[in-house]
Amino acid sequence: MIAEVIVDVAAHPIDRPFDYAVPEKFQALTEPGMRVKVPFGNRKVLGFITTIKDTSEFDPKRLKPIHELMDVVPVLNGEMLELAQWMKRQTVCFEIDALQVMVPAALRAKYEKRFVLNAAIDELPKELHPYFGTRDFVRAQEAEAVYGLMKKEMDKGTVLADTNIQQKTGVKKIRMVHITDSAEDIENISIRANAKQQLKLQEFFLKHVGQSFESSQLQKQAGVSLPTVNALAEKGLANFSSMESYRDPSLLTAIEQKIALDLTDEQQTAFDAIQSSLNTEKTFLLHGITGSGKTEIYLQTIAQVLEEGKEAIMLVPEISLTPQMTIRFKERFGDLVAVLHSGLSAGEKYDEWRKIQRAEVKVVVGARSAIFAPFQNLGLIILDEEHESSYKQDDSPRYHARDVAIWRSQQHQCPVILGSATPSLESYARAQKGVYELLALKNRAKNQPLPEVHIVDMREELRTGNRSMFSVELAEAIRARLARKEQVVLFLNKRGYSSFVLCRDCGTVLQCPNCDISLTYHRASERMKCHYCGYDEPVPTTCPECESDHIRFFGTGTQKVEEELAKLVPDARVLRMDVDTTRNKGAHEKILSAFGEGKADILLGTQMIAKGLDFPNITLVGVLSADTTLHLPDFRAAEKTYQLLTQVSGRAGRDVLPGEVYVQTYTPEHYAITLAKDQLYEPFYEQEMAMRRASGYPPYYYVVNIQFTHEDLMTVSGYAQQMTEYLRHRLSPKTIIIGPSASLIARVNNRYRYQCLIKYKNEPKLAEVLQQLIKIYRSDWIKTGATLSIDMNPTTVM
DNA sequence: AGCACGCCGACT
């Protein structure tokens, strides 16, 4: 028996199956999808079995045996193994990366180098003795001080180097205590009269003869501690066992079950359309304006799918995976829901994943990677806010959850629902072409009017001498709300919203020494950090350039707004929500719930408040500067701006009170702004499509972004030039190749970055040419220390 | 990627 194994080494020449002999003792159990420990070269690595076969092309005499089987049940099923190969082709990633991303982090290997004793300890020099102590190995990390001595011993053969492969987290086991069923034994046991605790426990045992308890419960109920329990167990009154258990991440108290709401006519129509296609691989684009009740359609469709005995995956952007959202699903589906979010520990995530694998839950709500939920009988996949760029992973494997969803829907013959108030142009174009079925919700569920949106021309403000960040109109509106005891949300649409330090004398902004980017001030640690390479240094007291002490911390943008706001409306209670105030776990939720409970009048924040804010008392939303995203050097800048404005506007007037929105901008005539005003999606779509057609971007063209890095500027520019030339020669003349040019952030971690962009409509040879490019990279450039990264269908090209 | 094998400079 031979197993094909994809080993856990992410490198080009290794990115293919390696054959291993399956030892006799493993043969009964071995299946594709299991993890194995295998010898690879002179070390041991983890791998995934992808295929079982009888013969190998490889010289049978040189086949090595599988060292160890890590699973008794496969962690990946056939569908996932096939999906990994598809992802490899689709995203140009290593197969091992695709496999790893499907499995919870707890199941990925942790490699730990060790020195293992291979002789009697007294054969070693005295200095090394304490390192081994009672064990016959020492972690390399703990023995850094004696590397030289260790090396000598290794040469002698008295110490061996070894790599220990560990699982990060395993199944949580709880200790069970089983009380003997002989009351007689319990009574007759002799306990010293002064062993009060044991006597107490003896009494408890008598009341619960023959019963079993979780150890912790028993201790609590009997009011004793573990040694007492052990003492009686030793006397033969109880025995122990261990039981598998799940960690309990839920901090939620009992959730009241709720029933479905009545659907509006519009919702009903959409629901019916989906329902009649429940067993087909159809993709629906549910285009519903903000507040139109998309979630209720999701919930009821899921209920339908469950009724048919199938399972559902619901994807949401991480940032909207709030307790409010979770509660809504738990209210409807109770224990049938597993929630996967970034707040869970690796162990908790692993437990949720096992519930899915064992089909103990039927619905998964989670961010991007939840698309790999190992359901066997999938009946529905939903991507809420389908336009969100977080659905695309920004490192290898660079997959888009939407593409994986559609692939899985074909495997399972089930529908996909893409929901959004502001669909991505790609999706809407596909709906227009009939590839997806378009379902529209044009009215708000509670029939509230859309908020009235005012666009404020900040150039006018400047002309009339108002240099503050608040226009006269917005300031007025804020005061009016405060007077009426209504709530205000202020949105600072600012990129690089993190804080920096600037010298007011010479204008120096503190830069990272390794990257071409400014350092960010971290309040918690009182240090300056680089978000790209992790470099950090203390906050300076004088300017490193001119030694002036007028060096000043320049707030997050939001902090500056907060200061101005304090002057404008001194009595207002302001909550600020940005990277600084939400750094701690749960801070996000705390701020939101405080605001929801009316503990503040104004909520001031960045991107993160654009979503999921659903409070009835918000009647005013102010966008302080709509321009910042608009002028980013990216083909999606207008689309992002439109989406953001629509999203924020949707926060106002969601209940009975009508809402009002002020959008401040220096470019009030831009279509992304004027059309977002009345949520005129289709005109925006038309206009933006025309732009994309003219400039040759998606959805008219497909894009591939290729990035080159090297520590030397001249080398990388030459390298990028050569590679781009190669592409120009090999791809069709109709394909547009832009660059190479320096990336927007031209240096990260002391490596210079260049990129080129391929824009094509039809390029059948693309995969082949890219493989060829990788070959050239491998033969000519890899040894110089250059890197190559390929991003198929990037969400941004900056 | 990691690790061993293999051929040329500064040290016990």
Place this chain on the structure above:
DNA sequence: GTCGGCGTGCTC
């Protein structure tokens, strides 16, 4: 004379 630098070649 050896320890050790990192070039290149392989991993079932």
